[in-house]
Amino acid sequence: MIYHATNILKQYPRSNFSLNVPAVELKEGSIVGVVGENGNGKTTLLNIIAGELASEGEFTYFDNAISSDTDWTEIKSKIAFIPQRIPRWYGSLIQNLKLKAALDGIPASTINEYLDEILEFLGLMDYKHLKWTEISTGYRLRFELARMLIGKPNLLVLDEPLANLDINTQQKFLSDLKNILRDKNYSTAVILSSQQLHEIETVSDQMIFLRKGSSVFSGAVNDLESSNAKLVFELQVETEDKPKLIEFLKRKEIDYGSTGEYIHVSINKTDSSNDFLKELLNENITVKYYRNISKSTKRLFNQ
Amino acid sequence: MKALYKKIDHMMLDKYPNLWVLGVHIYLPLLTLLYLVLFAIGLLYPLNPLPFWNNYEDVFENLTVTMILPTILLTVMFVIRQVKYNSKRVHLSLPHKNSFLVFLYFIGIFFLITASPFVANFGANVRSHMALDVNEFEKDVKALEKGFAHIFLEKQFIDVYRKDFNPKIHFNEDLDDNNDEYYDGYNRNYHTVRYKLNETRDSLILYRSFVRYYYRNDLDTISLEQAYKEIDDFIRVSSKYEGQTTTTNAQEIVRRNLASTKYFLKDEASNGPAFDYLESYSRFDNNIEFHDNLSENNSIFFVVEWKFWKIYFLLALSLAIVLLILCSVKITEFGWGMLVVALLPTVYGIFMALGVFTLQHSGNNTIEKYGLVLTLVFLGLTMFIVFSNNFKPALKRAFAIALHIYAPLVVVAVITFYEEIADCCFRNPAYRYDCDCTYLLTRSEFEDLLLLSSVVTAVVVTYLFGRYYKKQYINPQKA
Numbered sequence: 001m002i003y004h005a006t007n008i009l010k011q012y013p014r015s016n017f018s019l020n021v022p023a024v025e026l027k028e029g030s031i032v033g034v035v036g037e038n039g040n041g042k043t044t045l046l047n048i049i050a051g052e053l054a055s056e057g058e059f060t061y062f063d064n065a066i067s068s069d070t071d072w073t074e075i076k077s078k079i080a081f082i083p084q085r086i087p088r089w090y091g092s093l094i095q096n097l098k099l100k101a102a103l104d105g106i107p108a109s110t111i112n113e114y115l116d117e118i119l120e121f122l123g124l125m126d127y128k129h130l131k132w133t134e135i136s137t138g139y140r141l142r143f144e145l146a147r148m149l150i151g152k153p154n155l156l157v158l159d160e161p162l163a164n165l166d167i168n169t170q171q172k173f174l175s176d177l178k179n180i181l182r183d184k185n186y187s188t189a190v191i192l193s194s195q196q197l198h199e200i201e202t203v204s205d206q207m208i209f210l211r212k213g214s215s216v217f218s219g220a221v222n223d224l225e226s227s228n229a230k231l232v233f234e235l236q237v238e239t240e241d242k243p244k245l246i247e248f249l250k251r252k253e254i255d256y257g258s259t260g261e262y263i264h265v266s267i268n269k270t271d272s273s274n275d276f277l278k279e280l281l282n283e284n285i286t287v288k289y290y291r292n293i294s295k296s297t298k299r300l301f302n303q
Numbered sequence: 304m305k306a307l308y309k310k311i312d313h314m315m316l317d318k319y320p321n322l323w324v325l326g327v328h329i330y331l332p333l334l335t336l337l338y339l340v341l342f343a344i345g346l347l348y349p350l351n352p353l354p355f356w357n358n359y360e361d362v363f364e365n366l367t368v369t370m371i372l373p374t375i376l377l378t379v380m381f382v383i384r385q386v387k388y389n390s391k392r393v394h395l396s397l398p399h400k401n402s403f404l405v406f407l408y409f410i411g412i413f414f415l416i417t418a419s420p421f422v423a424n425f426g427a428n429v430r431s432h433m434a435l436d437v438n439e440f441e442k443d444v445k446a447l448e449k450g451f452a453h454i455f456l457e458k459q460f461i462d463v464y465r466k467d468f469n470p471k472i473h474f475n476e477d478l479d480d481n482n483d484e485y486y487d488g489y490n491r492n493y494h495t496v497r498y499k500l501n502e503t504r505d506s507l508i509l510y511r512s513f514v515r516y517y518y519r520n521d522l523d524t525i526s527l528e529q530a531y532k533e534i535d536d537f538i539r540v541s542s543k544y545e546g547q548t549t550t551t552n553a554q555e556i557v558r559r560n561l562a563s564t565k566y567f568l569k570d571e572a573s574n575g576p577a578f579d580y581l582e583s584y585s586r587f588d589n590n591i592e593f594h595d596n597l598s599e600n601n602s603i604f605f606v607v608e609w610k611f612w613k614i615y616f617l618l619a620l621s622l623a624i625v626l627l628i629l630c631s632v633k634i635t636e637f638g639w640g641m642l643v644v645a646l647l648p649t650v651y652g653i654f655m656a657l658g659v660f661t662l663q664h665s666g667n668n669t670i671e672k673y674g675l676v677l678t679l680v681f682l683g684l685t686m687f688i689v690f691s692n693n694f695k696p697a698l699k700r701a702f703a704i705a706l707h708i709y710a711p712l713v714v715v716a717v718i719t720f721y722e723e724i725a726d727c728c729f730r731n732p733a734y735r736y737d738c739d740c741t742y743l744l745t746r747s748e749f750e751d752l753l754l755l756s757s758v759v760t761a762v763v764v765t766y767l768f769g770r771y772y773k774k775q776y777i778n779p780q781k782a
Binding site: 095 | 323
């Protein structure tokens with residue numbers, strides 16, 4: 001077990017906010033996604049897991065229980081934490097990577113080979129001689145990831161890594177993460193937070209949904225559907241068709257809600273989503289966007 | 304050259320990252336080159352013929368002043384590199400032992416950088432010692448000092464006799480036992496005889512207080528034979544330093560001096576007699592001044608004085624402490640720390656001023672006792688904030704920075720207050736004071752003790768606070 005924590009409780013002085021998470025478990029080779037609205041405790045939870053922030057609770061890192069006498073130097077050496085705002089690097093990227101590798105004790109004779117392997121793995125070879133100011137946000141993140149991988153961390157904590165990345169870069173980055181976990185060189189667990197629900201759910205084995213500091217859901221994404229008696233869809237229709245859709249839902253006595261242009265519809269599991277869509281088409285309603293979010297934490301946002 | 308630098312840079316980065324991050328491969332060669340160039344300037348400056356001292360002194364003083372700007376530039380560059388590469392991210396991940404070695408390295412580099420303006424002076428010192436024989440000068444100068452009173456006497460150095468002083472050649476027989484009567488100050492009308500023949504003894508009475516090298520600050524009675532010898536010696540030795548006299552006849556010089564003095568005594572002019580048998584005085588004076596400064600380590604040659612460097616070293620030590628702190632904490636927390644560093648002495652000063660104002664008439668070293676107590680109270684409060692768990696981490700670290708910086712000064716203050724309160728005399732082998740108690744140390748030894756204790760405190764505190772900062776950031780933070 002890479003990380004195990006129970007009864008995580010964090011209260012900030014002079015603040016009504018408190019984080020209360022019953023349990024977090026990170027196994028080797030797994031990715032855990034942390035989602036929730038802004039200000040609901042994602043960063044706080046990740047900071048606690050990364051050992052940056054003290055809190056109440058029982059914690060075990062790499063099978064070692066944490067006590068007041070624990071020497072964090074050894075533990076921190078196995079944790080790679082990439083905060084939302086990555087600290088700036090000075091000098092060329094390869095210079096920084098070499099420095100980290102050398103300080104981590106990689107033998108001088110193998111440093112270049114070792115780094116090339118990581119850079120090749122992350123597709124960064126062509127950029128290694130550039131400087132921080134010469135690369136985009138996405139590449140900065142990936143270079144930071146490369147830097148973190150040098151020490152072969154056992155726990156990778158990433159706070160909002162997908163923020164500010166375009167969709168292709170997001171996919172590429174998540175694919176990198178998957179590849180890292182598949183690679184036998186890295187016995188690592190990953191926990192990351194994000195607002196990109198679809199993307200993060202695609203790669204995560206487990207999800208934690210936080211609302212007002214409390215863990216509303218914690219488990220595999222598939223468990224979401226079994227824990228709910230209804231199917232939930234997210235819809236967007238042409239603006240002129242919206243009244244028709246509302247009228248249809250009311251007529252059929254279907255539960256619905258809306259967030260901006262999106263309508264969230266809940267139907268019984270016994271009903272078929274295909275039949276529901278057909279009925280919409282029969283009503284001459286033009287569907288611009290449709291997604292079944294029954295297995296997504298997205299539906300938790302609408303509760 | 305650039306390719307070579309890159310090659311070395313890569314090699315250092317791969318093999319010796321701890322040294323690379325410190326910029327050893329940049330600063331040591333750069334400073335070595337700078338030292339060699341500056342040393343060479345001092346070493347190669349021509350000394351044959353011996354340049355006029357003032358010009359020579361100006362060259363090296365200007366060089367020192369000119370080097371201040373590059374020194375500041377090098378210091379800033381070094382600090383920037385450390386903050387960029389050796390920042391908290393890297394610095395705190397190093398083993399603690401390495402952090403302390405980094406501190407020692409900082410001291411070394413800062414010392415080399417800040418001492419660079421004086422390197423040319425070292426070269427000049429070495430070159431001057433090669434070109435001039437100081438040992439011989441020190442022997443020669445005694446002859447010159449003795450002879451100078453016969454050879455050169457400026458008007459303004461002559462004092463006025465009292466009116467009733469017998470102008471004939473006559474002198475108090477007990478002169479040697481009653482010097483005070485003749486030269487105990489200007490409030491009375493007594494004054495000294497500077498060049499006078501005592502016929503009864505067939506001797507000259509000289510006051511040599513203002514010979515150039517202060518050979519003697521007293522009345523001096525010598526035989527005529529001795530006077531002739533002193534003049535002959537002067538003439539012989541002065542020629543080595545381009546000093547020529549208008550006459551080489553010692554007897555004539557004595558005779559003319561006496562006549563001049565007699566003439567003055569009769570006239571009782573406010574300005575006394577002047578006699579000057581020197582030719583090309585400026586060259587002679589300059590050469591003597593050059594030798595003298597070299598012999599005494601004066602002016603630009605002070606760079607070989609340990610007493611200068613032991614104080615100057617504090618500059619490098621202070622810079623190293625501040626940089627180490629800067630590398631050990633977040634920049635914003637360093638800023639808060641500096642604010643506390645500025646505020647603490649301000650508040651301390653206000654309390655001290657209030658105390659001095661209130662206790663100024665109480666006597667019995669009350670103010671010193673108050674100062675000692677106040678210092679200890681401030682120290683205690685600061686330590687409480689730093690080590691207690693009741694304060695925010697950022698506040699603790701800001702006070703830790705202030706404590707780190709002020710600890711050496713606190714030690715000096717406590718020792719000094721204690722010394723003032725004890726009110727004993729410093730040991731003085733040459734003089735016995737009327738004191739109730741005497742310290743084991745002389746004043747100079749006491750000052751050395753203060754210096755040493757501040758340096759030792761700075762080093763020990765830096766070692767301990769290195770651990771403190773590391774623990775502060777490695778352990779999970781309380782919000």
